[in-house]
Amino acid sequence: MDIRDLVRSILSGDLLTARQCVADAQREQFRWDELAMPGDLTERELTVAAGIVELLAMRNGSTAPRWTTAIGGLRESLVLDPGLEQLPRSFARARIAGPEPLRRRNLVALPDFLAVA
């Protein structure tokens, strides 16, 4: 699992690849708590990385690595799910009930974003 690939897939709107990264991580029982802070990401990418790592660690029942706690939110909100703004009910739901590690960083996505069975 390379968190940079996952983050860049999300930010480019390639959510199929993002889902595959998450499924692969789940399959290989990836240790989120041991993930080192990625070194060559922009501020925006690092914010997404921190939110996503916390989210996936939480869903996996594990703890996130400590570096994520130092990564705050973006100044302006960023929608991680292309086209979500066109759906008023879903968008409102994402705003109030999206994953907490994302909402806290001003990142907007539906509650089950990146959930895999």
Add this chain to the structure above:
Amino acid sequence: MPLTAEDIQRAFTALDAELASRALKAELVVVGGAALVLLFGARASTKDVDAYFVRPTASLLREAASAVAESLDLPVDWLNDGAKAYLVGVTTGKTLYESGSLTVKAASVPQLLAMKLAAWRDAIDRADAGLLLAQMQGSAADVWTAVKSFVPPHSIDKASYAFEDLWDLVHGHS
């Protein structure tokens, strides 16, 4: 790399041969994104095929699928029944693959739509749901009635607002 419709068909052909070598006959109902890929060819799928195993037993099917995984370099659980917790009954639609030892059907369109609305994770689910909705006739109330019975009770609220958004997106505000 994600799986294309051709990749999935190739895996079914290999599974058919594997089942034949074990003197087994299998019947599956595909319920996840792979069904959308095979029905509409509109996109690729993640490397797994979510299915309801009608026959033979799950353990026999997993063994055969595992042998196929090795030969085609797929994840060992490429064919799995992990989505069964999200199924409310099983209804069948089009036949996706049929050969000597293997029959694969898609779940019915209303059931597939119900599962997409209950999942409602992202733009992929929305695009899939839009394709499925386009296959259904009737008013919003008619379609929701046909779909609702396949939504797990704990997902009714989510599926309901998802359906309203989807309907408005596809048909305009009602």
